[in-house]
Amino acid sequence: MVEVARFAVERVEILRPDGTLAAPLPAWAEQPDELIRLYRGMVLTRTYDTKAVNLQRTGRLGTVASSLGQEAVAVGTAAAMRPEDVLLPSFREQGAMFWRGVRIEELLAFWGGDERGSNWAEAREDFPICVPVGSHAPHAAGVACAFRLRHEPRVAVCVLGDGATSKGEVYEAWNLAGVWRLPMVTVVNNNQWAISVPRSAQTAAETLAQKAIACGMPGVQVDGNDVIAVREVVGRAIERARSGEGPSLVEAVTYRLSDHTTADDARRYRDDAEVSTHWKEEPVARLRSLLVARGLWGKEREEALVAGCNREVERAVEAYLARSPAPASDMIDHVFASVPEPLAPQREAILRRAAARAAGAEGAAR
Amino acid sequence: MVEVARFAVERVEILRPDGTLAAPLPAWAEQPDELIRLYRGMVLTRTYDTKAVNLQRTGRLGTVASSLGQEAVAVGTAAAMRPEDVLLPSFREQGAMFWRGVRIEELLAFWGGDERGSNWAEAREDFPICVPVGSHAPHAAGVACAFRLRHEPRVAVCVLGDGATSKGEVYEAWNLAGVWRLPMVTVVNNNQWAISVPRSAQTAAETLAQKAIACGMPGVQVDGNDVIAVREVVGRAIERARSGEGPSLVEAVTYRLSDHTTADDARRYRDDAEVSTHWKEEPVARLRSLLVARGLWGKEREEALVAGCNREVERAVEAYLARSPAPASDMIDHVFASVPEPLAPQREAILRRAAARAAGAEGAAR
Amino acid sequence: MSSMTLVEAVRAALARALEEDPTVLLLGEDVGRDGGVFRATERLFERFGPERVLDTPLSEALFTGLAVGLGAQGFRPVVEFQFDGFMYPALDQLLNHAGRLRARTRGRLSCPIVLRAPYGGGIRAPEHHSESPEGLFAAIPGVRTVIPSSPARAYGLLLAAIRDPDPVVFLEPKRIYRAVREELEDDGRALPLDRAFVLREGRDLTIVAWGALVREVLEAADRLAEEGARAEIVDPATLAPLDAATILASVAKTGRCLIVHEAPRGHGPGAEIAAILAEEGLFSLLAPVARVTGFDAPTPLPRLEGVFLPAEVDILEAAHRLLAHR
Amino acid sequence: MSSMTLVEAVRAALARALEEDPTVLLLGEDVGRDGGVFRATERLFERFGPERVLDTPLSEALFTGLAVGLGAQGFRPVVEFQFDGFMYPALDQLLNHAGRLRARTRGRLSCPIVLRAPYGGGIRAPEHHSESPEGLFAAIPGVRTVIPSSPARAYGLLLAAIRDPDPVVFLEPKRIYRAVREELEDDGRALPLDRAFVLREGRDLTIVAWGALVREVLEAADRLAEEGARAEIVDPATLAPLDAATILASVAKTGRCLIVHEAPRGHGPGAEIAAILAEEGLFSLLAPVARVTGFDAPTPLPRLEGVFLPAEVDILEAAHRLLAHR
Ligand SMILES: Cc1ncc(C[n+]2csc(CCOP(=O)(O)OP(=O)(O)O)c2C)c(N)n1
Ligand SMILES: Cc1ncc(C[n+]2csc(CCOP(=O)(O)OP(=O)(O)O)c2C)c(N)n1
Ligand SMILES: [Mg+2]
Ligand SMILES: [Mg+2]
Numbered sequence A, B: 001m002v003e004v005a006r007f008a009v010e011r012v013e014i015l016r017p018d019g020t021l022a023a024p025l026p027a028w029a030e031q032p033d034e035l036i037r038l039y040r041g042m043v044l045t046r047t048y049d050t051k052a053v054n055l056q057r058t059g060r061l062g063t064v065a066s067s068l069g070q071e072a073v074a075v076g077t078a079a080a081m082r083p084e085d086v087l088l089p090s091f092r093e094q095g096a097m098f099w100r101g102v103r104i105e106e107l108l109a110f111w112g113g114d115e116r117g118s119n120w121a122e123a124r125e126d127f128p129i130c131v132p133v134g135s136h137a138p139h140a141a142g143v144a145c146a147f148r149l150r151h152e153p154r155v156a157v158c159v160l161g162d163g164a165t166s167k168g169e170v171y172e173a174w175n176l177a178g179v180w181r182l183p184m185v186t187v188v189n190n191n192q193w194a195i196s197v198p199r200s201a202q203t204a205a206e207t208l209a210q211k212a213i214a215c216g217m218p219g220v221q222v223d224g225n226d227v228i229a230v231r232e233v234v235g236r237a238i239e240r241a242r243s244g245e246g247p248s249l250v251e252a253v254t255y256r257l258s259d260h261t262t263a264d265d266a267r268r269y270r271d272d273a274e275v276s277t278h279w280k281e282e283p284v285a286r287l288r289s290l291l292v293a294r295g296l297w298g299k300e301r302e303e304a305l306v307a308g309c310n311r312e313v314e315r316a317v318e319a320y321l322a323r324s325p326a327p328a329s330d331m332i333d334h335v336f337a338s339v340p341e342p343l344a345p346q347r348e349a350i351l352r353r354a355a356a357r358a359a360g361a362e363g364a365a366r
Numbered sequence C, D: 001m002s003s004m005t006l007v008e009a010v011r012a013a014l015a016r017a018l019e020e021d022p023t024v025l026l027l028g029e030d031v032g033r034d035g036g037v038f039r040a041t042e043r044l045f046e047r048f049g050p051e052r053v054l055d056t057p058l059s060e061a062l063f064t065g066l067a068v069g070l071g072a073q074g075f076r077p078v079v080e081f082q083f084d085g086f087m088y089p090a091l092d093q094l095l096n097h098a099g100r101l102r103a104r105t106r107g108r109l110s111c112p113i114v115l116r117a118p119y120g121g122g123i124r125a126p127e128h129h130s131e132s133p134e135g136l137f138a139a140i141p142g143v144r145t146v147i148p149s150s151p152a153r154a155y156g157l158l159l160a161a162i163r164d165p166d167p168v169v170f171l172e173p174k175r176i177y178r179a180v181r182e183e184l185e186d187d188g189r190a191l192p193l194d195r196a197f198v199l200r201e202g203r204d205l206t207i208v209a210w211g212a213l214v215r216e217v218l219e220a221a222d223r224l225a226e227e228g229a230r231a232e233i234v235d236p237a238t239l240a241p242l243d244a245a246t247i248l249a250s251v252a253k254t255g256r257c258l259i260v261h262e263a264p265r266g267h268g269p270g271a272e273i274a275a276i277l278a279e280e281g282l283f284s285l286l287a288p289v290a291r292v293t294g295f296d297a298p299t300p301l302p303r304l305e306g307v308f309l310p311a312e313v314d315i316l317e318a319a320h321r322l323l324a325h326r
Helices: A032-057 A071-080 A094-099 A104-111 A137-149 A168-180 A209-215 A227-242 A272-279 A283-293 A299-322 A341-365 B032-057 B071-080 B094-099 B104-111 B137-149 B168-180 B209-215 B227-242 B272-279 B283-293 B299-322 B341-365 C006-020 C044-048 C060-072 C088-098 C134-138 C151-163 C213-226 C244-254 C271-280 C302-308 C312-323 D006-020 D044-048 D060-072 D088-098 D134-138 D151-163 D213-226 D244-254 D271-280 D302-308 D312-323
Strands: A002-012 A086-088 A156-161 A184-190 A219-223 A248-253 B002-012 B086-088 B156-161 B184-190 B219-223 B248-253 C002-004 C024-028 C053-055 C076-080 C114-119 C144-146 C168-173 C182-184 C197-200 C205-209 C231-235 C238-240 C257-264 C290-294 D002-004 D024-028 D053-055 D076-080 D114-119 D144-146 D168-173 D182-184 D197-200 D205-209 D231-235 D238-240 D257-260 D290-292
Touching: A002 A209, A002 A227, A002 B209, A032 A071, A032 A094, A032 A104, A032 A227, A032 A283, A032 A299, A071 A094, A071 A156, A071 A184, A071 A227, A071 A248, A071 A283, A086 A137, A094 A104, A104 A299, A137 A156, A137 A168, A137 A184, A137 D060, A168 A184, A168 A209, A168 B168, A168 D060, A184 A227, A209 A219, A209 A248, A209 B002, A209 B209, A219 A227, A227 A248, A227 A283, A341 C302, A341 C312, A341 D244, B002 B209, B002 B227, B032 B071, B032 B094, B032 B104, B032 B227, B032 B283, B032 B299, B071 B094, B071 B156, B071 B184, B071 B227, B071 B248, B071 B283, B086 B137, B094 B104, B104 B299, B137 B156, B137 B168, B137 B184, B137 C060, B168 B184, B168 B209, B168 C060, B184 B227, B209 B219, B209 B248, B219 B227, B227 B248, B227 B283, B341 C244, B341 D302, B341 D312, C002 C006, C006 C024, C006 C044, C006 C076, C006 C151, C006 C168, C024 C060, C044 C053, C060 C076, C060 C088, C088 D088, C114 C151, C134 C144, C134 C168, C134 C238, C134 C257, C144 C151, C151 C168, C151 C182, C197 C213, C205 C213, C205 C244, C205 C312, C213 C231, C213 C257, C213 C312, C231 C244, C244 C257, C244 C271, C257 C271, C257 C312, C271 D271, C271 D290, C290 C312, C290 D271, D002 D006, D006 D024, D006 D044, D006 D076, D006 D151, D006 D168, D024 D060, D044 D053, D060 D076, D060 D088, D114 D151, D134 D144, D134 D168, D134 D238, D144 D151, D151 D168, D151 D182, D197 D213, D205 D213, D205 D244, D205 D312, D213 D231, D213 D257, D213 D312, D231 D244, D244 D257, D244 D271, D257 D271, D257 D312, D290 D312
Parallel strands: A002 A219, A086 A156, A156 A184, A184 A248, A219 A248, B002 B219, B086 B156, B156 B184, B184 B248, B219 B248, C024 C053, C024 C076, C076 C114, C114 C168, C144 C168, C205 C231, C205 C257, C257 C290, D024 D053, D024 D076, D076 D114, D114 D168, D144 D168, D205 D231, D205 D257, D257 D290
Antiparallel strands: A002 B002, C002 C182, C144 C238, C197 C231, D002 D182, D144 D238, D197 D231
């Protein structure tokens, strides 16, 4: 019996739940503005989530997935990216999407049932939200492959959940990225739950980071409630990929404080007790403690920030609610670059039906 | 940075290419009959492969995949199984199938284009050959799950190739087996090639055994040209699974000395030089050296064995060639347990067409 | 007798099957404690335990292949897909394995599995949650595709599907999961597969529909009746193998056929029905066959979904066109 | 002008596309040094190098998703599936992503990819190597399904598919890869997509067929001509979106339509054609529409394949039935 390979998985922690330091701050984090930007990103995200859930409850928005308690993963990841990198999000990365320039009203439009919401004005190359779990991982490999073939120093960043790590195409994409040394970084948002299925029922692997070993790439675990550590560890992974050293995986360990979505009732399958213990570790208060301890933050600044975020979200909600409806023909006009001749009659039929519906509505109104 | 997990991958070698011992023989291997049975199993398999390729070349058989040089993997694996275990083979496991009781003429019938070949008389619960690479791995998990639910001390043994380890459902099946601790053993037949794609282009993982780490189960590498080591290591994995300790993966490192199949010409993508170096490691001569060194084998026994295997294969070929054709209605009679009423007219149409073909053939004959 | 919604009827059939046959298993995502996202398996985990109701890791391809292995070993796994749009990874296992395991082993191994999924639009759900993939499944040899359109048919057909020795894709119209209640007896009585249901007799026009749209069709038929036209409503229930005889008999009587479905039109599930009429019912047709369907586009998000999905007005408009032919 | 087989025409089109457009890539299993199992990419690796012709790890789901990512970034990947039976893992990416990336982003991202595969039976191949899945692909919104039936159409349609800004499934009839040679100019001229080809004019009967069976159909037409019946042969070439107009115009002239395909009959690719005739061509039909197809069973292994696959005699027999109607 001879040993032919050995591996270790490491975990990075910087900011403790109580706001004290478990390790020295990275240089960039010594700059107050950097920390405050991260803080603002998380607060804005939480403000949006609260509002979105409220809009859904009051029938003005469809099902939405809150990222309550997980803001550090999305914000820290986006903060580590360059604008020219490409984000391939799952459905809980609003914090990253806003950071990258997606407008709040655009995201609201999407969850409000309007495809135009995915045709956002900034970050044009970023992928739309991916609902079929894990199915965007191969796309990330493709985007990374494009960068590699064009010799561009850009990175494809894929974010997916603990549940998604059970999907075969995720493994396949990682395996390809490994063997082709593609500039692809995957952030596994391990929030401990896939709807009602706990992480422990998803895999027997001690960590999700070690799944990288199967694909011949590095995997590391980070405290996902510590935005500084996330930003730092994901940043290293991204710069490693950018410099041609290949893909890697970052497992960000966090916790889903909210229901899975507004369509879910987590009380059916987990104890409030479990949830409240995790409230002690949530990322926003944690960073605030550091800011306060360093004298960078106080009551006024907090109130101003909260008020600003509220205003920004409110304005976006108004814009969202004021959107004019899209023409029904949109549903076929964008299926192909141009409507194929054989489908022209269907386009007509769509317009006729839309007219009939409108007439019907009027009829009902009268 | 704290270490949260560490892993090592080991490799087992017992019989060196020159027939000397790298490690002491396992107790069972001290019994001459055991070694001779393994030797016979490999020689029979090689005799069959030679004959099958020849039948294909002369138009009496369809495409076939030879296992030349890989006999130890199939034979060693089957020898480690109990009759009540279930084998889920890929398409290169003839050595295992024969060992488990599948008749040579049955396998010939299958490759000769007759489904009846997969309705073999022995090993009734074993799965038929799986052609879509890796797609049988989830079936193995299902079979193992059935054993677990019925509390039966049986094991599902899945054999697949190095190329198959790139398929997502293989990873998914392993991950499930790991988290449910299913009695499933996977033998990865790493013959270095997936048609023209070398192992090195399949994954960046240093070993295929380490892919088990992603699924929270043990993985070990074994010299796949050493039938004693294969039988021993796979045997340990199977008994481990049988005793409820869960799944594991065995990577058997061997080499495909033949073309991929009779439809392939390996000269297009690999050097004969590479192939001939691997001839020095092939499993049959290797075990023969040990038998000879131990005074268990000589010219007469060798000649008798070869003659016996030839006779057995020849008899099977005659039986195969003498098979009466299946009725055309077979193609629809077994789609469902009984032909659904709506399909009855199609059954009639099949019989009419078969008659028309026969008539046409006669017409042509005249 | 108790009054049940469609999803309650599904749950009752699942409970009955688990009760009567120890080889029946429920597999899927969140089918355990959570009781399924639509609560179809609610309390079954508590009642039958973790060896009968199993939450799998998150992969549809996996649990479909898992079911094939379990089925070959004599279990009768019933797997739940959370939504229609997540069934596609199962197609490979259905096409290459489930639908042919019996045929390729000439009966040595078989595949008594059921794949359940809520399907169809109209609940203002997110992307990939409102698909009508029945046509894809109906095209797979060796696989039955069954769709109930009422609580009673959900109960009887699901029991039949579970007891059937071959694979069945069972699509549940989520839009009417809770829309109607029906009095039904939880007596374990199954309804026949491979048999169409004539939901209403009529002699002027045949309307073929399944799933959630059967409601709009019945309402349209009421309107037509007020106008003096009597529509015969045929619900194939089993889309494949398709009971063509019942449809042909109906059209032989009415001379007119309207086919209604949510799925896209082109190469959609209604095409086979129209094709059979063109082949075997041609001379009884007084009017062209008509299809009222979705469009050849991805199901739109909720804002435009109402235009994509056929409504009663569309059915009436088409019916009037056909009735104009005498 | 040079004389080419169908597979040579495919290779010529691939080489031309790689030559004229630096964003064109070839992906797949064994497409590199090996040149593909049918040699369709032979010597292209040597000629264009490892950054244009890439052997992927063994996974069809993977390289399809990979192509989606590359396509969104402006590349034009052409992926080769080794055989029809291995395409099914790609269905999820086609249905949930490739076919809707443009629609769901309202044009922000698109998917200019081509999925090539040899398809169909008749070469006495092993299990899963003789499938006709065109109907499944034709049912996917946002995806074109194209099938050539001659070297010239293979060349022109493949070039069109690669230049097209949207996803195309391109199925190559493997049985005639080397069966016929045709004089053709490697001039980079594409043929139109979404357009059916009238391969022969006639006024007594329309026969619609595609892929390898077009040969049997043309031979059957010769026989019919000897008998004095003139068949019009229509090859849709693009099965979806389907050029119904050309088929309807032909049947308006002939009054009779025979549809021929290898795929299973039920919910098969011929159904949509018959459906359109029932809807829009009814009153020009002198005879019922007829389909000569495979059966609703998995493609049998070679020993029984000859009964499963339509042959000239079956086409003639059906044609005679239709012609008997006056
Ligand atoms: C392929 C697929 N199957 C099922 C679903 C339904 N579903 C939506 S989210 C979810 C759980 C995802 O868990 P995880 O990957 O951990 O992400 P999280 O929701 O925790 O952020 C499931 C099962 C889906 N969207 N896609
Ligand atoms: C899903 C699928 N894709 C492609 C093929 C064609 N094919 C047959 S064998 C093979 C290579 C398999 O390599 P490996 O898994 O190493 O097994 P080996 O042939 O070396 O025994 C390929 C690509 C297939 N059978 N199934
Ligand atoms: Mg999660
Ligand atoms: Mg191999």
